[in-house]
Amino acid sequence: MAITVYGASGYTGRLVAAELRRRGFSVVLAGRDGDRLRALATELADTEPGDSVDGRKVEIATRQVGVEDPAALADAFRGSDVVVNVAGPFALVGEPVVRAAIEAGVHYLDTTAEQLFVKKVFDEFSGPAQNAGVAVVPSVGFDIVPGDLLANVVGSRVEQATDLLVAYDVHDWDMSRGTVRSAFGALTSGTFVYSDGGWRPGDGTTPYEAVTFPGNVEPTPVISWAGPEVITVPRHVPTDRLSVVINASIVTPEFAQLLQLPAETVATIIDNLAEGPDDTRRAAARFTIVAEATGADGRRARGVLHASDIYGSTAVIVAEAVRRLLAQPPRAGVLSPAQAFDAASFLDFLVPHGYSWDVQTPADAPAAQ
Structure with missing residues (x-):
């Protein structure tokens, strides 16, 4: 083939x-x-x-x-x-x-x-x-497939989701030149949000201020993220609202400064970046994804996924x-x-490749804030 x-x-x-x-x-x-x-x-x-x-x-x-x-x-x-x-x-x-x-x-x-x-x-x-x-x-990449699949599994654990959250906690991610170029374009071109059962233009805000990620001592401040899950997940998980957020620290001072510069200047800067991280730095990138669904009856389901090596993944x-x-x-x-693809089966396939994932439905599962 x-x-x-x-x-x-x-x-x-x-x-x-x-x-x-x-x-x-x-x-x-x-x-x-x-x-x-x-x-x-x-x-x-x-x-x-x-x-x-x-x-x-x-x-x-x-x-x-x-x-x-x-x-x-x-x-x-x-x-x-x-x-x-x-x-x-x-x-x-x-x-x-x-x-x-x-x-x-x-x-x-x-x-x-x-x-x-x-x-x-x-x-x-x-x-x-x-x-x-x-x-x-x-x-079909690291930042969409795991989140989209985890949201599907979590969404199936509640009766008619009224609220669905996909949250990323990413650290030590050295972006490739192509990722920086795409991210800059995406962050300066507008976004969509999903609320009241439909898509509408976003304003960059989120109802979430912080998310409790496993292993973090305190709730982690988050910002709205223009994740494609906003577009993909409502097609297989009925929900009133879907939010995608990421740890606020992902926007470094250097990247924030890029967003203030003229597009022509940014293009020149990006063209001079290294093509991507070396093998050691690439493998060092680690991420946690939390997907949390709240049903119409107030019951919740929470999924957590851990992995590393974004580009290798x-x-x-x-x-x-x-x-x-x-x-x-x-x-x-x-x-x-x-x-x-079958969500749980695909996530299970990833386990020997450095992934771990779990879904819980206890009444006392820690909630996003």
């Missing part, structure tokens, strides 16, 4: 391509820079692939193609089993890749964490994907999502992770 990784020569793309090869998939390395793609192909060829998923030789190919040529992009995708898009910012270059995958009749996954792009994919591509008979699953999640998508294809259309 051949998986096309678009944006393969970037920081996350290289990790994803390597993990797919390790899992026994043939990979097609696609993107704009032919030299970087060929260098990556040579690097991967020196590694031992995993056992083939289909009994055929595990191969590596390259396709040099840009998003400005839709016909060539669709041609490059034909014959693949899945397209994995890791090229961002998705708001700028993501739409042509989704459209080309659908045109080629190929399932599509991506690693975006850009909320507005995810909403656009649901709004504009649900019909075309369904008509083409393909599944389109955006936001994304590669593992993508490869497993590809495997599940092909082993048991979901219905056609645009789907959230929990609509495409």
